[in-house]
Amino acid sequence: MNQQTDDDGRLRHLLTLDGLPAATIRGLLDRAQQLHASPAASHALRGMLAGTAVCTLFFEPSTRTRSSFQLAATRLGADVLNFDAATSSTSKGETAVDTFRNIEAMGVRGFVVRDRIDGAVAALASAARPGTALVNAGDGRSAHPTQGLLDMLTIRQAKGDRFEDLAVLIVGDIRHSRVARSDLHALRALGVRRIRACGPGSLLPDDDTLQGCEVFDDFDAALEGVDVVMMLRLQRERMQEGLIESIDGYHRDYGLGVERLRRAAADAIVLHPGPMNRGVEIDDAVADGPQSRILQQVANGVAVRMAILEAVLGR
Structure with a gap:
């Protein structure tokens, strides 16, 4: 049996977008759009998860993802338990599985999990009791399906539903990015035929992550005519690891400024999962400019996470 779905195709967990049917993805997007567009509909759902406990089980720091999941669960009427790894028994050597099982034993049915380790959330899902649902809020480099x-x-919202007509460019540290992997899974499932990837060779994956993508090391060439530009955060430790020459050099070659953005389609939109390094991968004038949809992404996160919690936990 598929770990994510039951025999009827209903979501039991959301662990990855890899292999998730396009119909399931579109259904979640449709529901999220309803919730985003109608605050009244959102308010009417206050009883959806009444009496259900949801734990945000985060072994890594988070701002946007954790906060939006807390809001999403609260708006569905759930009781929200926030887990702080720094002050928990994990600091004394307790395993993540034991921590999970102890919280589950208290009657918690929903877990939103972030972990540094690839596959950590799937491992917890394997240990879960029937009726317990897990949502992957980011694990290792593997997946960040809600993002x-x-x-x-x-x-x-910006381009309509004909994903097959779009040219989408992902830029930056794709090698270490769980966001990029989940975006690629979703883009392929939704039928995007022109996916471009760009970054220094040291930050591009050496596995099959970019299979079917057009790969560039020249950012200017990659931008030509694209409809969507998805910028990724450059983690400062990549310079310490010797994977990039310098921050200034990275900005020169792969930073998105106003002049460079003009190479894209005139109505291109710019995305960034945050947190942003302003002046490194993206300039202020672009991040705060008319083509930016960065804050819209954040706003959409609450509705998307409501739709997911409703799908895996709703009666």
Whole structure:
């Protein structure tokens, strides 16, 4: 049996967008759009998860993802338990599985999990009791499915539902990016035929992550005519690891400024999962400019996460 779905195709967990049917993705986007467009509908759902406990089980820091999941669960009427790894028994050597099982034993049915380790959330899902649902809020380099979904919703709001007509460019540290992997899974599922990837060779994956993509090391060439530009955060430790020459050099070659953005389609939109390094991968004038949809992504995150919690936990 598929770990994510039951025999009827209903979502039991959301662990990855890899292999998730396009119909399921579109259904989640449709529901999220309804919730985003109608605050009244959102308010009417206050009883959806009444009496259900949801734990945000984060072993890594987070601002946007954790906060939006807390809001999403609260708006559905759930009781929200926030787990702080720094002050928990994990600091004393307790395993993540034991921590999970102890919280589950208290009657918690929903878990939103972030972990540094690839596959960590799937491992917890394997240990879960029937009726317990897990949502992957980012694990290792593998997946960040809710970010992928909110990115797709943001694109659809700006460009319509004909994903097959779009040219989409992902730029930056794709090698270490769980966001990029989830975006790629979603873009392929939704039928995007022209996917471009750009970054220094040291920050591009050496596996099959970019299979079917057009790969560039020249950012200016990659931008020509694209409809969507998805910028990725450059983690400062990549310079310490010797994977880039310098921050200034990275900005020169792969930073998105106003002049460079003119190479894209005139109505191109710019996305960024945050947190942003302003002046490194993206300039202020672009991040805060008319083509930016960065804050819209954040706003969409609440509706998307409501739709997911409703799908895996709703009666």
